[in-house]
Amino acid sequence: MTIIGSPLFIDFGVPLLAVALSIFLKVVTRNDHLATFEREDLAFGLDLSITALLLFIVSSSGLVSRSIIPGAPQAVVEKAAAIPWILLSVFIGLWATSTVVRKLGWDTNGRLHVGWGIVVPDLFGVAVLLFVVRWIKP
Numbered sequence: 001m002t003i004i005g006s007p008l009f010i011d012f013g014v015p016l017l018a019v020a021l022s023i024f025l026k027v028v029t030r031n032d033h034l035a036t037f038e039r040e041d042l043a044f045g046l047d048l049s050i051t052a053l054l055l056f057i058v059s060s061s062g063l064v065s066r067s068i069i070p071g072a073p074q075a076v077v078e079k080a081a082a083i084p085w086i087l088l089s090v091f092i093g094l095w096a097t098s099t100v101v102r103k104l105g106w107d108t109n110g111r112l113h114v115g116w117g118i119v120v121p122d123l124f125g126v127a128v129l130l131f132v133v134r135w136i137k138p
Contacts, residue, residue, distance in 0.1 A: 043118045045125030052129040059136040097124045
């Protein structure tokens with residue numbers, strides 16, 4: 001049990017497991033006639049960032065509830081005050097990343113470029129997930 005609660009697992013294991021599960025689900029849900037691994041299966045970043053955003057929203061609702069109680073600790077109130085700014089930042093990041101993928105991420109054959117179409121959104125998704133996991137950590 002100490003491995004699951006360790007900071008190393010939370011910081012690296014959770015994102016790696018999320019990435020592996022995302023790639024696995026993309027491959028196994030494909031039509032059986034097209035069951036080969038495709039380069040597009042590595043494009044998990046935007047999905048991962050949306051999942052992290054939902055996790056952030058759910059975990060933040062409890063923080064907001066605790067912050068409005070009279071006499072709440074100042075640290076809780078300050079952390080709750082940052083929530084709208086974090087949400088705005090993630091939404092802008094999602095918008096910018098999706099725009100980059102739309103404008104620069106596709107080649108003329110309709111396939112994703114490795115850099116702008118896969119690596120950039122994947123790095124964004126992992127960064128958002130790491131931030132959220134560290135945010136909700138007690």
